[in-house]
Amino acid sequence: MEQTVIIKCGGSVLQALEPSFFERLRDMQKDGKHIILVHGGGPAITKYMNVLSIPTEFINGVRRTSVRAAETAEMVLAGQLNPWFVYQLNQLGLKAIGINGNDGALLECDYLKKEEWGHVGKILKVNRGTLTQLIKAGFVPVIASVSRNLSGEILNLNADTVAFEVASAMEAESLIFVTDVDGIMAEGKTVQKATIDSINELIDGGIITGGMIPKVHAAINCLKSKIKEIQIVGKEMKGTLIVKEEVLS
Template sequence: MSDIIVLKCGGSTIDELSDQFFANIRSLKQSGLKPIIVHGGGPAIKQMLGKLQIESEFVNGLRKTTEPVMDVVEMVLTGTVNNALIRKLNEAGIQSVGLSGSDYQLLTAKPKDFEQYGYVGEITDVNAEFLTQLLENGIVPVIAPIAIGVDNTTRYNINADTAAGAIAKAMSAKQLIFVTDVPGIMKKNKLIESVTEQEITKLISTGTIYGGMLPKVQAAIESLSEDLQEAMIVDGKHSEITPDAKLVGTVIKKSVEVVQ
């Protein structure tokens, strides 16, 4: 069983991650797990684009990335956001290193659809060997979702959920954890601790899952595969950990095919 977990921290929650959240990562690490952190940074990118008066638009939920937008995306993600996370991890006594996906060809990508999205990429390769070396040395990699093209010069903006899913798959991770601003999936004010893909479809149709939780749940389901059987949604603001060193939240499991 893999001991690697990938945590995806959404851009909107990074500033609000509690000290307890980082203490819990330290506890997970001490229990033998090997965390990898992938982060977004949408709000900070939006703010900087506004400050610099650079126009950008969203196409099908993805930020169309022109060259000036790409410069800002890279500057904000690899500079401001990544460094903020590294500082917090250092304060919690966790050895970590900040990386852009273009470092060491960590993430290689091709254009998703250049005409429609500009420099938005689809990951074609993950340098799992390099990440394994870091983990074996007790270092937590903190990855900004920027990728490099096969030409080794073109940079691509990668959706952070997609990047986290690709990294989890390449590393045969035990679990992909989406760190959000909610405790997990709630029903009648009670946390649903575990749910399958099929049960989620019912919860959506009955309106239990709605609004901002929908994209989180969909990203979790899309990350599931034969290699990755579980994803999880946890709260980064009010982070809790069980006595057996597991984060508290909702586990989303791959539905088992029943052979008649």
């Protein structure tokens, strides 16, 4: 869909977003962009799991999700964070609507690997018609990264993956990851523009490390589809632009 921008907000920054972030979204919409937001909520889920004495376990960076943990994820993502995010957008007149993967059969999902990760889901299909209808009606869809399979069992989804799959299905022109850092950092400064080759060099050189690695890998995968550009930005919507390859003028 032309001029569609997918924006993914990590759970660590969601409730720390600055007013300038929401104003930027409003400006983008005024410029004719179709905005779709995707959000996670890992820290909030962990907080409530601790309150409820539900064990937290990670395997290779993926949260192993029991039935109780999945129920908590759905409660936090769809019941608390999503309405809060929608409220903030509506206050600026953006006409946002909160949904999760189960609404309008948006995300068809199944277990990623039940015996290893429990109720962690993989996305089989994105029903773009659901989002297209909402956009045409003037709504900004806000997607909580949780869904259910055909048997009705709750599945916790990786928000980065949801954003990528939605962006691919919608043939978005841009995918923006909003994180707690201002893009890719090298020698204390933000890398303003990067390509697939330069990112691989930064990883090999030990410049890109830790939690940024899966994000740039997701960006590379996105660029291998029809998505033209990826941005990894901070709360002020400033950061690194990633393109497939440098175009010489």
